[in-house]
Amino acid sequence: MNKKQANAKYSDGRYNVELSLSLFLWQEDNIFYVYAPALDLTGYGLSKEEARESFETVLQEFIVYTHNEKTLFAELENLGWAVNKKKRRVVSLDFEDMLAENEHFNQLFKSKDLIKDYSKVNLQLA
Structure with missing residues (x-):
C-alpha cells in the first residue's frame, strides 16, 4: 500500500483547500459508508453515490x-498530521x-470488507 495516504494544501489567497485522501467504502445493513481515517470523518447513504x-x-x-474558527491546523495536528504553517502544507500519518x-x-x-478509493477533493472557502 502507498505510504503517503493523504496530503493537503491550503491557500489563503481566497481560501483554497486541496486534499488527497484515501477513502474506504463498505456496506452494512443496506447502508453505504465512506470513511477517511486521516480525518476521522464518515459519510453515509443508501447508495455509494x-x-x-x-x-x-x-x-x-x-x-x-x-x-x-482558525483551528484547521491545530485540528490536523490533533489528528496526527505533520503541519508546516509557514508553507501552509500538511502531511497525514502513513497507513501503518x-x-x-x-x-x-x-x-x-x-x-x-473495505474497498479503498483514492480521491482528490478541491474545496473553495467563501
Whole structure:
C-alpha cells in the first residue's frame, strides 16, 4: 500500500483547500459508508453515490468550520498530521501509523470488507 495516504494544501489567497485522501467504502445493513481515517470523518447513504456526497458535505463542513474558527491546523495536528504553517502544507500519518493510532479505523480494517478509493477533493472557502 502507498505510504503517503493523504496530503493537503491550503491557500489563503481566497481560501483554497486541496486534499488527497484515501477513502474506504463498505456496506452494512443496506447502508453505504465512506470513511477517511486521516480525518476521522464518515459519510453515509443508501447508495455509494449518496455516501460519497454525504462525505463531501461532512468534509466541507469540517474545513469551513475549522477555517472560520482558525483551528484547521491545530485540528490536523490533533489528528496526527505533520503541519508546516509557514508553507501552509500538511502531511497525514502513513497507513501503518493510522492503523496503530486510530482504534476505530483499526477495528474497521480488521472486521469489514473495505474497498479503498483514492480521491482528490478541491474545496473553495467563501
